[in-house]
Amino acid sequence: MQRPIDKLIKFLDLQKINAPYADDFKMASGRVIDRGWYLLGEELESFEAQFADYVGAQFAIGVSNGFDALVLVLQAWGIKPGDEVIVPAHTFIATWLAVSELGATPIPVDVCPDTYCIDVNKIEGAINAKTKAIIPVHLYGQPADMQAILALSSKYGIPVLEDAAQAHGAKWFEHKVGSIGTATAFSFYPGKNLGALGDAGAVTTNDAQLAFRLKSLRNYGSIKKYQHDDLGRNCRMDELQAAFLKVKLPFLQKEIEARSRQIRIYESRLSGLAIRLPLIRENCTPVWHLYVVQCECRDDLQQFLFEQGIETLVHYPTPPHLQTAYHCLGYKVGDFPMAEQLARRVISLPIGSHLLDSDIEFICQKIALFFNGIVASSAWVSGRGS
CATH class of the missing domain: 3.40.640.10 (Type I PLP-dependent aspartate aminotransferase-like (Major domain))
Structure with missing residues (x-):
């Protein structure tokens, strides 16, 4: 429903x-x-x-x-x-x-x-x-x-x-x-x-x-x-x-802190699911303008979350080298495999000061529900992957 x-x-x-x-x-x-x-x-x-x-x-x-x-x-x-x-x-x-x-x-x-x-x-x-x-x-x-x-x-x-x-x-x-x-x-x-x-x-x-x-x-x-x-x-x-x-x-720092708190919830609740979380590099402090994860069944997950009343986006579904605007450069599918893989797999989850921590908990619950019964490859069950 x-x-x-x-x-x-x-x-x-x-x-x-x-x-x-x-x-x-x-x-x-x-x-x-x-x-x-x-x-x-x-x-x-x-x-x-x-x-x-x-x-x-x-x-x-x-x-x-x-x-x-x-x-x-x-x-x-x-x-x-x-x-x-x-x-x-x-x-x-x-x-x-x-x-x-x-x-x-x-x-x-x-x-x-x-x-x-x-x-x-x-x-x-x-x-x-x-x-x-x-x-x-x-x-x-x-x-x-x-x-x-x-x-x-x-x-x-x-x-x-x-x-x-x-x-x-x-x-x-x-x-x-x-x-x-x-x-x-x-x-x-x-x-x-x-x-x-x-x-x-x-x-x-x-x-x-x-x-x-x-x-x-x-x-x-x-x-x-x-x-x-x-x-x-x-x-x-x-x-x-x-x-x-x-x-x-x-108030920018307050916004950043709210997003960081929400990220900790996502990381805690989504770890272990067949979803790849972004790596936080050592000596690096992200500000999480977007929280982008990867999923092999991205489109199905996005549709499921929409049906649960959760709006998500994809940043970005088509790499620049495959856009019509850049056909003149002569690139083709396979030229930049990681960019193309991300385009197929990334999904941006809601984050920001307009949300309550309980909203993030609800999103995590629904993502976990989606993966119930789905058998993922071992490379994707580790939380962040390699």
Whole structure:
């Protein structure tokens, strides 16, 4: 029997997530309206300073969205047609599209089966004279192996642009994502752990020259009005979104802690079932933007959970190299086996401050019920697999 619609466990409930901030949002918007300044003003400057301080970087540059954050950094680095940029084979397509936006070619590298991040052991084999940047993605809020990636960056003189669209507050050792590589791109899409009430993004960096260039590129290539030194774009974060993000930033850690608590329930209750849980790498602190597990009977499990009133999603059902948009690159099924395996097996379970711990317990009970009577291979019964 399907759960009543009013009892549906939603994968994401932005109304419920943002409800505690409603009064502060209204005050923030009123402040912007009263000031009558809507772009590149005090709210943005204040948020940039606060977010830079949060991640431990010297500079934060607010932009229109996470995609533009990636594009602007690549443009500032002079990425152009004929260049190649290394990207993970399993990621949201925006990572690839940012490279294509500048006429360069995304060069995919397969990913790890347990963390879902780029396989650092395969990056060096993709580097050649045309390689101009590496974009590791801290996918689902799990930091990639930055120590190994930065070693390759130093060895070959290739800059690293971290895609942290899903990793606000994540740590590699004691350093927050956003303070580690040459530059880091963030998204504040409404569903992120730190989400705006519309599109917004940012770049963090410790490079003063890069920060200055990005401020120019985001504003038509201009720092001084009507003086244009770059072939820039219109990629500015507006004052309203900056004001809203200032309201939510002080509570980001609380959101991360709620998700971490829910993860502990999932790990405790799902261990031993024929489902593969993500590995938490040593010296790594994920923030669990998404809790993504693997199951050989993913589609059946998803349908069963839906019938029980539990909403789940798949991040992501088709790898970029098999998307119609990238048929031009000539990749085929089998070229990146781990990315393709994940596309068949991953399922994202509900997580976040809109849920109670009892909701997570209920989800775990239903997953256990699903697997009752199902005989799984021994490789999948260990909880995390090898």
